[in-house]
Amino acid sequence: MRKKKFEFDEVVNISEKQVKNIDVYNLEVEDDNSYCANRLVVHNCITEMSYAMNNGYMTSVSEANRKKGKKTYFVYSGGVDRGTCKFCEAALGTVLLWSDKPLGDDKIKDVHSTTAIWRGKNNVGRKPWWICFPTHPNCIHYPEEIDPVLEKWDEEINKIIFKVD
Numbered sequence: 444m445r446k447k448k449f450e451f452d453e454v455v456n457i458s459e460k461q462v463k464n465i466d467v468y469n470l471e472v473e474d475d476n477s478y479c480a481n482r483l484v485v486h487n488c489i490t491e492m493s494y495a496m497n498n499g500y501m502t503s504v505s506e507a508n509r510k511k512g513k514k515t516y517f518v519y520s521g522g523v524d525r526g527t528c529k530f531c532e533a534a535l536g537t538v539l540l541w542s543d544k545p546l547g548d549d550k551i552k553d554v555h556s557t558t559a560i561w562r563g564k565n566n567v568g569r570k571p572w573w574i575c576f577p578t579h580p581n582c583i584h585y586p587e588e589i590d591p592v593l594e595k596w597d598e599e600i601n602k603i604i605f606k607v608d
């Protein structure tokens with residue numbers, strides 16, 4: 444049996460407050476290089492990854508649609524559990540229209556959407572929040588492409604379903 448080796452790296456000068464450490468595992472590596480990292484650092488990393496991934500995803504989807512002359516819509520997607528905040532619970536299922544440029548205000552007039560999203564839209568220093576990805580640190584919700592002509596959000600199962608005539 445493979446013996447697990449844990450290395451505990453000391454993380455210093457992160458915060459004056461004492462923060463909990465959590466385990467981080469790299470499951471891809473045979474020789475286990477798991478380590479223990481500062482909780483705050485991990486949360487920041489996860490949040491930054493979410494920001495980069497979601498913005499990359501939305502940009503590539505919208506680029507492909509733009510070439511076809513199509514508007515791009517996303518829905519605020521993901522599930523609900525005990526950890527889901529009130530903002531995300533209310534935002535679930537919101538249809539968002541992609542804008543190629545940042546807008547000063549995200550309120551828009553469109554047949555299928557009243558809210559715009561663009562690359563880089565974020566909540567840094569914003570109160571109240573607006574819808575973006577991630578909406579807040581550690582947010583697990585994500586954009587999912589939707590064709591609002593053919594599809595809709597089902598609030599019972601928190602998923603996109605086909606409209607039935």
Ligand SMILES: [Zn+2]
Binds near residue numbers: 528529578582
């Ligand atoms: Zn949330």
